[in-house]
Amino acid sequence: MxxxxxxxxxxxxxxxxxxxxxxxxxxxxxxxxxxxxxxxxxxxxxxxxxxxxxSVWIPFAEDNKCVGCRKCVDFCKFNALAYIKDSLFVFEEICHSCGGCILFCPQGALSERQKAVxxxxxxxxxxxxxxxxxxxxxxxxxxxxxxxxxxxxxxxxxxxxxxxxxxxxxxxxxxxxxxxxxxxxxxxxxxxxxxxxxxxxxxxxxxxxxxxxxxxxxxxxxxxxxxxxxxxxxxxxxxxxxxxxxxxxxxxxxxxxxxxxxxxxxxxxxxxxxxxxxxxxxxxx
Structure with missing residues (x-):
């Protein structure tokens, strides 16, 4: 019980x-x-x-693959991603580890790594x-x-x-x-x-x-x-x-x-x- x-x-x-x-x-x-x-x-x-x-899985960006389409940025409702000066930034503190940005990236520029919470x-x-x-x-x-x-x-x-x-x-x-x-x-x-x-x-x-x-x-x-x-x-x-x-x-x-x-x-x-x-x-x- x-x-x-x-x-x-x-x-x-x-x-x-x-x-x-x-x-x-x-x-x-x-x-x-x-x-x-x-x-x-x-x-x-x-x-x-x-x-x-x-631990949870959070995204990290591979700049050599990112083309700046911002599809991942538009997807994230927690504003944990931003594209600034030709680079994609991940704000780990507000990421909710949903994995959606990785699925939405057409270039495969996002991967996952573990973070202890x-x-x-x-x-x-x-x-x-x-x-x-x-x-x-x-x-x-x-x-x-x-x-x-x-x-x-x-x-x-x-x-x-x-x-x-x-x-x-x-x-x-x-x-x-x-x-x-x-x-x-x-x-x-x-x-x-x-x-x-x-x-x-x-x-x-x-x-x-x-x-x-x-x-x-x-x-x-x-x-x-x-x-x-x-x-x-x-x-x-x-x-x-x-x-x-x-x-x-x-x-x-x-x-x-x-x-x-x-x-x-x-x-x-x-x-x-x-x-x-x-x-x-x-x-x-």
């Missing part, structure tokens, strides 16, 4: 929920898809770390395999790193937790497309309800089974919960606003390992999700 955990913005507790769910499961895989700013490994502190470079680090923390994607600074897209992460995660464990990037970008779409269930994490504020609506629209568009975890809950009104009630979205769990929990997180410890109530909370959350997935599978069989 693959669970994707996402939120409309950073700071809602997405990584907190992901890390704790992975920690209470046996034979789990935690996959940090937030490749621009991964921090799940700070909690797990994995050992025996192995690194693997992630990031890396994957894999290690072990107890019963949890920890996979972390790290995008090189300045790269246009983290999708190649996320794709490589998700490919590697298929080789391990029975439960996979995708800790998605915040928001609803292409990187988030890549992170949830193979998920069996999506957990949306929301804060109890008006802005939290707005951000929840954004990711709810995304998972609905993808047709993914989903539910909401309400984090930092107080006894006062909760606009995010009101939105769930209005839209008929299942609330999977409510996590209280807890100063002790904040202290545990700030020390990069895992609450489910430190406090029995949170171990029970996240074990219950996993069981609820498993039942939801089984129900969804049965209803479509």
């Amino acid at each position: 693959r669970i994707a955990v996402l939120s409309g913005k950073g700071g809602t507790g997405k990584t907190f929920v992901s890390v704790n769910m992975a920690s209470v499961a046996k034979d789990s895989v935690y996959v940090d898809c937030d490749v621009e700013e991964p921090n799940g490994h700070l909690f797990f502190k994995p050992i025996d770390i192995k690194s693997e470079k992630v 990031g890396e994957i680090q894999s290690g072990k923390s107890g019963d949890t395999a920890v996979l972390t994607g790290i995008l090189n600074i300045g790269e246009a897209s983290g999708i190649p790193v996320i794709k490589s992460l998700l490919h590697n995660s298929k080789m391990n464990g029975s439960l996979v937790i995708n800790d998605c990037p915040p928001g609803s970008s292409c990187a988030v779409m890549e992170s949830i497309k193979d998920a069996d269930y999506c957990v949306l994490v929301a804060e109890p504020t008006v802005f939290g309800a707005h951000d929840l609506a954004m990711v709810y629209e995304l998972v609905t568009l993808f047709g993914k089974p989903h539910g909401v975890v309400l984090n930092k809950c107080l006894e006062s009104e909760n606009p995010a919960e009101e939105y769930c009630n209005k839209m008929g979205i299942k609330v999977l769990s409510r996590i209280p606003f807890d100063s002790e929990l904040g202290l545990i997180n700030s020390n990069a410890s895992i609450a489910a390992k430190e406090l029995k109530p949170y171990r029970e909370l996240f074990s219950g959350l996993l069981e609820t999700i498993s039942l939801e997935v089984r129900h969804e599978t049965t209803s479509h069989s």
Whole structure:
């Protein structure tokens, strides 16, 4: 089973929920898809770390073959190519590695070479395999790193937790497309309800089974919960606003390992999700 955990913005507790769910499961895989700013490994502190470079193919020009027709320049919608002073220039930083310019060149003046855009680090923390994607600074897209992460995660464990990037970008779409269930994490504020609506629209568009975890809950009104009630979205769990929990997180410890109530909370959350997935599978069989 693959669970994707996402939120409309950073700071809602997405990584907190992901890390704790992975920690209470046996034979789990935690996959940090937030490749621009991964921090799940700070909690797990994995050992025996192995690194693997992630590369993409980018074009390079052979000036002796280029006749200056500019067909490749006109094709590229990312403006990664320019013909200046009888030479073709490739701006690697904004190239999206689609390969279209090479197909369109009538002279065969463009070839491909590999460029490293990031890396994957894999290690072990107890019963949890920890996979972390790290995008090189300045790269246009983290999708190649996320794709490589998700490919590697298929080789391990029975439960996979995708800790998605915040928001609803292409990187988030890549992170949830193979998920069996999506957990949306929301804060109890008006802005939290707005951000929840954004990711709810995304998972609905993808047709993914989903539910909401309400984090930092107080006894006062909760606009995010009101939105769930209005839209008929299942609330999977409510996590209280807890100063002790904040202290545990700030020390990069895992609450489910430190406090029995949170171990029970996240074990219950996993069981609820498993039942939801089984129900969804049965209803479509």
